[in-house]
Amino acid sequence: MMLSLVYRGIRRAAVHSLMTRGTPPRRFLSICDGVPLVDAETIFALSSGHGRCGVAVIRASGPASATALRCMAGLTRSLPPPRTALLRSITDPQTKEVLDRGLVLWFPAPHSFTGEDSVEFHIHGGPAVITAVLQALGSVPGMRPAEAGEFTRRAFQAGKLGLTEVEGLGDLIHAETEAQRRQALRQMSGELGRLYQDWSHRLKRCLAHVEAFIDFSEDELIEDGVLNQVDRSVCDLQAEMESHLKDERRGERLRSGVQVVIAGATNAGKSSLLNTLCQRPAAIVSPIAGTTRDIVETALDIGGFPVLLSDTAGLRESPDVVEREGVRRARERVQQADLTLVVVDSSQLPSDAQKAADFLQWYLRSVLPTEEQPETDRFLLVLNKTDLLPQEQRLKLNGELMRVSGLPPVCLISCHTNDGLQDFLTVLHSSVKTLCGDPLSGAPTLTQARHRAHLQQCFAALAQYQRYRDIDLALAAEGVRLALTSLGRITGRVGAEEILDIIFKDFCIGK
Numbered sequence: 001m002m003l004s005l006v007y008r009g010i011r012r013a014a015v016h017s018l019m020t021r022g023t024p025p026r027r028f029l030s031i032c033d034g035v036p037l038v039d040a041e042t043i044f045a046l047s048s049g050h051g052r053c054g055v056a057v058i059r060a061s062g063p064a065s066a067t068a069l070r071c072m073a074g075l076t077r078s079l080p081p082p083r084t085a086l087l088r089s090i091t092d093p094q095t096k097e098v099l100d101r102g103l104v105l106w107f108p109a110p111h112s113f114t115g116e117d118s119v120e121f122h123i124h125g126g127p128a129v130i131t132a133v134l135q136a137l138g139s140v141p142g143m144r145p146a147e148a149g150e151f152t153r154r155a156f157q158a159g160k161l162g163l164t165e166v167e168g169l170g171d172l173i174h175a176e177t178e179a180q181r182r183q184a185l186r187q188m189s190g191e192l193g194r195l196y197q198d199w200s201h202r203l204k205r206c207l208a209h210v211e212a213f214i215d216f217s218e219d220e221l222i223e224d225g226v227l228n229q230v231d232r233s234v235c236d237l238q239a240e241m242e243s244h245l246k247d248e249r250r251g252e253r254l255r256s257g258v259q260v261v262i263a264g265a266t267n268a269g270k271s272s273l274l275n276t277l278c279q280r281p282a283a284i285v286s287p288i289a290g291t292t293r294d295i296v297e298t299a300l301d302i303g304g305f306p307v308l309l310s311d312t313a314g315l316r317e318s319p320d321v322v323e324r325e326g327v328r329r330a331r332e333r334v335q336q337a338d339l340t341l342v343v344v345d346s347s348q349l350p351s352d353a354q355k356a357a358d359f360l361q362w363y364l365r366s367v368l369p370t371e372e373q374p375e376t377d378r379f380l381l382v383l384n385k386t387d388l389l390p391q392e393q394r395l396k397l398n399g400e401l402m403r404v405s406g407l408p409p410v411c412l413i414s415c416h417t418n419d420g421l422q423d424f425l426t427v428l429h430s431s432v433k434t435l436c437g438d439p440l441s442g443a444p445t446l447t448q449a450r451h452r453a454h455l456q457q458c459f460a461a462l463a464q465y466q467r468y469r470d471i472d473l474a475l476a477a478e479g480v481r482l483a484l485t486s487l488g489r490i491t492g493r494v495g496a497e498e499i500l501d502i503i504f505k506d507f508c509i510g511k
Contacts, residue, residue: 059121297311
C-alpha cells in the first residue's frame with residue numbers, strides 16, 4: 001500500500017507539472033530509443049537485383065541527393081518535376097566522362113519511400129555500368145554506400161512504414177510462392193499493423209482511465225463507472241488476443257514453409273517418392289535396404305504453398321551404428337513435422353481389407369510410437385508400388401480402406417508408373433492448404449515468432465490487471481502499462497505522452 005501511495009504522488013506531480021506548463025510536443029519513440037531519427041548522411045545503393053539485367057536501379061536518399069542529381073545528370077538549373085522520368089546522360093562529377101544514358105527520377109521530401117529527398121538512376125544493367133555509377137556517387141561529398149536494410153530503416157524512422165509493414169516488405173522480397181506473396185502483401189499493406197494499433201489505442205484509453213481514477217477519484221472529478229468500462233475493455237481485448245494467438249501457427253508456417261517428412265520402413269519407396277515429387281534424382285535409389293541414412297531435404301512449391309520435403313532413413317532395428325543414428329534422426333524429424341507421408345509397400349499388405357487396415361494402424365504407430373493415438377490430420381498414408389498389385393485388388397483395396405474409420409487419408413500410387421500421382425498431389429495440396437490457411441481470408445494472422453512472444457506477454461500482463469484490480473489498483477495499472485509496452489514492441493512505436501493526452505481529452509480535470 002505504501003508503494004501505491006508513492007506511485008500516486010509521482011503521478012500527481014507529473015500531471016500537475018504538465019497542466020501548469022502545458023503538454024509537450026508529442027514524441028514517438030522507436031524500438032531503439034535514443035537512435036536519432038534524422039541522419040545527415042546521404043546513402044546510395046543498387047536497389048535492383050545483382051547480376052546482368054536489362055535495367056538496373058540505383059537509389060540515393062538524403063540531403064545530398066539533389067546535388068548528386070544535378071552534377072551527374074547535367075542539370076544546371078532547376079530539378080526535374082517530381083516523380084517524372086527524364087532521359088539524361090549520366091556523367092562522372094569529377095572527370096565529366098559519360099558513364100551511361102538512362103532515366104533519372106526526383107522524389108522530394110517528404111513524398112518519397114524514405115521520407116527524405118531521394119533520386120533514382122535507371123541505367124543499363126551491365127556490371128561495368130553499375131560499378132561506374134556507384135563509384136561516381138561515392139565521389140559526391142556527403143554520400144556513402146548504404147548498409148543492408150538502411151533505406152527501409154529510414155522509412156520506418158520517418159513514419160512511412162510501421163514495423164509490421166517493414167517485416168511484410170521483407171517477406172514480400174523473399175516470397176517464393178504465390179501464397180507467401182499474398183500473405184506478405186497483405187501485411188505490407190498495413191492490415192496487421194492496424195489491428196495492433198487498434199488494440200494499442202484501446203489499451204492507452206484503459207490505462208489513461210485507470211491512472212485518472214487513481215489520481216483524481218478522491219476529488220470526485222471522475223465520472224462513475226470508469227473502472228467498469230476498463231474491465232469490459234480488458235476482457236474484450238483478452239478474448240480477441242486469445243483468438244488471434246490460437247491460429248495453429250498458420251501464418252508462421254506459410255512464411256517459413258510446411259515441414260513435410262517422408263517416413264516408413266526400408267525399401268518402401270520413400271526416396272523414389274522424393275525424386276518423383278521434386279522431379280530430379282535428389283536421393284539415391286537402390287534395391288539395397290537402408291540406402292538412405294541421413295536427412296535429404298528439398299524445397300517445393302505445392303500449389304502455391306511452400307513445402308520443405310525431407311526424406312529419411314528407413315525405420316527398422318539395425319546393428320549398424322550409422323544406420324541407428326539415421327533412424328534416430330528420422331524419428332526426431334517426424335516428431336517435428338507438420339505433415340508426415342507414411343510410405344507403405346502395398347505389395348506387403350494382407351489381401352483382406354480389414355486385415356490391411358489393422359496392419360496400417362499398427363504400421364502408423366510404429367512410425368510414431370510415442371503417441372498412442374496419433375493425430376490423423378498430421379499424416380497421409382501413401383501405399384506405393386501399386387503396379388505390383390492386380391488391378392482388381394487395387395480397386396477393392398482402395399474402396400475398402402476409404403470406409404475404414406480411424407485411418408488418415410490413404411493414397412495409392414506407383415512411383416514407377418506415376419499411376420495415382422495426380423490424385424495424391426491433390427490430397428497433399430489440400431492438406432498443406434489446411435495447415436497454412438488462406439492468406440487472404442479472415443483476420444490477418446501472426447507471421448513472426450516475435451509477434452507471438454510479445455502478444456503472449458501482453459496477454460499475461462492483462463491478466464495481472466485482473467488479478468490486482470480489487471487489491472492494488474496501482475499494480476493493476478502497471479499490468480496495463482506492461483501490456484501496452486509489449487504491444488508497442490510489435491509495432492515499433494510507443495507514444496510516451498499519449499496516455500496524458502487521453503486523460504485531458506476524456507476527463508474534465510480541474511473544473
